[in-house]
Amino acid sequence: MARSVLKRGPVVATDFRSTTVLPWAFWTWLGLSIALLGACPGLAHAQTVQPFTDIAVTRRHEAEDRPAGKPYYYISREDCLANDVLTFDLVVASPDPAYSFQVWASDGETCTDDDERSTDEGECWLVYSETVDSTTPEIQIPVQNIAAAKRPRTTSGSVSEGDETSCANDIDVGITLYFMFVGGGVVQGTPATWQTKLDLKGPAAPTDVVAGIGDQRLVVEWDVVSGDKTGYRIYCEESSTPVSEISSRRAHGFGRAALLVDSGAGGSAGGASSGGAAAAVAGSASSGGGSSGGTGSAEVPTDSDGAAGASGGADGATSDLECTTSLVAGTLPPSDAVVCGEVDVASSDNGTASGLTNSVVYAVAVSAVDELGNPGPLSNVDCQAPEDLDEFFEAYRRAGGQGGGGFCSVDRGTSGSIPWLLAASTLLGLLWRRKERTGGWFQ
Amino acid sequence: MKRILASLAAATTLALSAPLLAQGVDDFGPYGYSEQYFETPQDTAFEFRIGPYLPNVDEEFGGTGPFERFFGDENRYLVGFEVDWQALRIPHVLSLGPGVGWGIVGMDGRTFRSNGDVAGQTTSLSIMPMYGVAVLRVDALAQQTPVPLAAHAKLGLGYALWWTDDGIGLSRDAEGVTGEGASYGYQGALGLSLLLDSLDRLAARDLDTTFGVNNSYLFFEWYYSDLNGFDAGDQMQVGTSTWLLGLALEM
Numbered sequence: 001m002a003r004s005v006l007k008r009g010p011v012v013a014t015d016f017r018s019t020t021v022l023p024w025a026f027w028t029w030l031g032l033s034i035a036l037l038g039a040c041p042g043l044a045h046a047q048t049v050q051p052f053t054d055i056a057v058t059r060r061h062e063a064e065d066r067p068a069g070k071p072y073y074y075i076s077r078e079d080c081l082a083n084d085v086l087t088f089d090l091v092v093a094s095p096d097p098a099y100s101f102q103v104w105a106s107d108g109e110t111c112t113d114d115d116e117r118s119t120d121e122g123e124c125w126l127v128y129s130e131t132v133d134s135t136t137p138e139i140q141i142p143v144q145n146i147a148a149a150k151r152p153r154t155t156s157g158s159v160s161e162g163d164e165t166s167c168a169n170d171i172d173v174g175i176t177l178y179f180m181f182v183g184g185g186v187v188q189g190t191p192a193t194w195q196t197k198l199d200l201k202g203p204a205a206p207t208d209v210v211a212g213i214g215d216q217r218l219v220v221e222w223d224v225v226s227g228d229k230t231g232y233r234i235y236c237e238e239s240s241t242p243v244s245e246i247s248s249r250r251a252h253g254f255g256r257a258a259l260l261v262d263s264g265a266g267g268s269a270g271g272a273s274s275g276g277a278a279a280a281v282a283g284s285a286s287s288g289g290g291s292s293g294g295t296g297s298a299e300v301p302t303d304s305d306g307a308a309g310a311s312g313g314a315d316g317a318t319s320d321l322e323c324t325t326s327l328v329a330g331t332l333p334p335s336d337a338v339v340c341g342e343v344d345v346a347s348s349d350n351g352t353a354s355g356l357t358n359s360v361v362y363a364v365a366v367s368a369v370d371e372l373g374n375p376g377p378l379s380n381v382d383c384q385a386p387e388d389l390d391e392f393f394e395a396y397r398r399a400g401g402q403g404g405g406g407f408c409s410v411d412r413g414t415s416g417s418i419p420w421l422l423a424a425s426t427l428l429g430l431l432w433r434r435k436e437r438t439g440g441w442f443q
Numbered sequence: 444m445k446r447i448l449a450s451l452a453a454a455t456t457l458a459l460s461a462p463l464l465a466q467g468v469d470d471f472g473p474y475g476y477s478e479q480y481f482e483t484p485q486d487t488a489f490e491f492r493i494g495p496y497l498p499n500v501d502e503e504f505g506g507t508g509p510f511e512r513f514f515g516d517e518n519r520y521l522v523g524f525e526v527d528w529q530a531l532r533i534p535h536v537l538s539l540g541p542g543v544g545w546g547i548v549g550m551d552g553r554t555f556r557s558n559g560d561v562a563g564q565t566t567s568l569s570i571m572p573m574y575g576v577a578v579l580r581v582d583a584l585a586q587q588t589p590v591p592l593a594a595h596a597k598l599g600l601g602y603a604l605w606w607t608d609d610g611i612g613l614s615r616d617a618e619g620v621t622g623e624g625a626s627y628g629y630q631g632a633l634g635l636s637l638l639l640d641s642l643d644r645l646a647a648r649d650l651d652t653t654f655g656v657n658n659s660y661l662f663f664e665w666y667y668s669d670l671n672g673f674d675a676g677d678q679m680q681v682g683t684s685t686w687l688l689g690l691a692l693e694m
Contacts, residue, residue, distance in 0.1 A: 212564070215611065394614070
């Protein structure tokens with residue numbers, strides 16, 4: 001696989017290998033090492049990794065919204081699905097092929113502790129293991145190995161390799177990588193560490209999403225929920241449901257109003273909120289449960305748990321609006337889902353879905369996004385169709401108003417102001433002349 | 444008798460001179476100053492103003508028109524300022540001179556579907572009124588009697604820039620005419636001001652000696668503008684009749 005280094009990263013210091021401590025610590029250590037090696041030749045095999053003097057971390061996958069600074073090296077779900085590769089250029093004092101060079105990962109425990117690596121109760125997992133015979137080895141670690149995070153934990157010395165399923169883990173933890181030589185199950189020399197964060201978990205979904213009608217757009221509102229979000233993405237999917245069906249059920253521009261109107265009537269999509277996957281989406285899907293009298297118009301796909309979605313039911317009852325869609329509340333947005341609007345304010349409770357076609361029904365759902373760009377699960381899905389709207393200026397002109405056309409569009413034939421301007425100018429001129437002659441204002 | 448009169452005269456002299464002797468400045472500022480003090484020159488007034496603003500757009504449609512339908516009749520608020528040059532001034536009596544003002548007000552409104560229902564998208568109208576007026580301020584009452592009230596009148600020309608947004612961008616009608624324009628016309632105001640100096644004269648003097656603020660007023664003003672191009676019929680009437688509240692500083 002061709003490696004494409006897109007960015008070189010800063011050194012990330014740890015508490016016991018801080019760059020600020022390193023100069024005197026390094027020379028002290030070097031002096032002691034030389035003295036010890038001279039006195040005890042048997043210790044010559046003690047290996048030392050010095051990643052923080054010359055280390056350069058690069059990553060292959062360049063995500064669009066990756067934050068700057070330290071979070072640049074954090075691992076998001078997108079990074080994981082792309083199986084990003086972190087490349088470390090290390091400096092090793094005196095490599096010995098007799099030892100295995102290993103990189104262990106931990107989300108809290110110290111991997112230099114043999115028990116954490118070699119027992120069933122250990123909390124570290126092996127993400128890299130090779131023989132190193134160069135003083136400047138290049139270590140490549142797929143982030144899926146890190147995301148595999150103890151699934152399964154290995155105690156056999158083999159690398160815990162991850163795959164795409166590893167990226168589905170609901171994880172948001174700090175990760176420390178331990179670079180070290182291991183011989184006979186014992187750490188040789190002084191290990192080095194590097195810290196990052198594994199965040200595969202998006203924020204909680206906003207609730208009560210409602211799409212209001214706009215012109216070639218939909219105005220989407222939601223209720224904000226707490227979490228580590230930094231913004232929102234609005235997903236739109238064109239529905240095959242005819243617009244006539246939507247408009248016949250909706251008496252108002254906003255679905256919320258429709259929900260209020262229809263709140264006691266009929267059923268709604270059943271199990272959609274309980275892990276189900278409903279293709280027929282109801283404005284009140286989050287209410288779950290209801291089954292009597294739903295319109296039952298849609299397909300009923302299932303999610304990974306096999307739970308049924310919209311229950312459907314008897315026809316003819318007044319129901320909240322529905323449309324067919326593959327967007328499913330409570331699940332992660334599909335990889336091919338279309339983002340039709342973004343909001344980068346965490347506290348915002350509305351946004352606009354744009355680029356839409358009038359008189360076409362769209363299913364709309366909202367997902368909160370965290371610092372790393374991880375989208376959370378989808379909100380409830382609302383359905384709406386943009387349409388041509390009547391707005392103020394059009395109505396003003398239609399009613400006969402003549403204003404508009406630009407700031408400089410005032411009819412030049414309108415001369416009623418000229419006498420006033422002349423009078424004001426004359427008065428100011430006279431006052432100024434008086435000031436110049438008398439040397440001051442009237443006092 | 445002479446001794447008594449002499450004693451009274453001496454006591455009176457002492458009493459009158461006592462405040463002068465007690466004048467000074469301590470950690471809390473100046474104290475003991477007499478009514479007479481040096482006033483810094485005054486030739487400018489500055490006003491900060493705020494108040495409801497509902498443009499009379501529908502005036503040309505007989506009072507009921509598109510503005511009320513889209514924006515309703517609830518008040519929106521204008522924020523602005525005015526600077527006056529008190530070119531003619533009779534101290535403690537009146538001042539007369541030109542003034543210029545600037546303000547801004549914005550309002551969001553509804554849009555409607557073809558069936559008349561309210562849609563989710565919003566529309567907006569922003570107005571930036573400006574004016575040049577002659578300003579007459581009469582402060583004789585406030586300066587020469589215990590009644591701390593002054594009055595002012597303004598008359599001149601108003602000019603406003605306005606623009607509308609349809610929720611996507613600048614509005615356009617079916618023929619592509621952009622929803623932005625300028626309107627001008629008459630402008631006037633009548634106001635009553637409360638001289639704040641009367642609440643704390645020492646502080647007022649400090650304000651004058653330190654910052655050159657001779658007088659400060661809290662004012663209430665009836666504000667009128669007729670911005671329709673002097674009935675030319677080719678401009679949106681964005682003037683209004685309203686009241687404003689503000690703070691005025693004479694410097």
